[in-house]
Amino acid sequence: MNFTWMAWTWPTAAFFLAILGLLVMMSVWEAASPGGHPRHGILRFETTRGDRLFVSLLGSAFLCLGSLFFFEDASLWPALALCLVYAGLVFRFV
Structure with missing residues (x-):
């Protein structure tokens, strides 16, 4: 099978493996x-716990999309750090 049309890259695979x-x-x-x-x-x-995981994943997706929108040429590493802080806050206070 040829999956080149799906643009599977190592970062994409790492993303889905992290969620798994x-x-x-x-x-x-x-x-x-x-x-x-x-x-x-x-x-x-x-x-x-499952609800809080879902809320943190959903919020993290919006944080990364917002980072891509506002800082088009920037790396997503700062957004990832923000997402980890956000997930910690969700699991602590939600």
């Missing part, structure tokens, strides 16, 4: 400690 790794780690965490103690954070509705 996150899902595997969350599955192992859930198996080791079921339930995850749902809590009410600053959003004022009940969230679980």
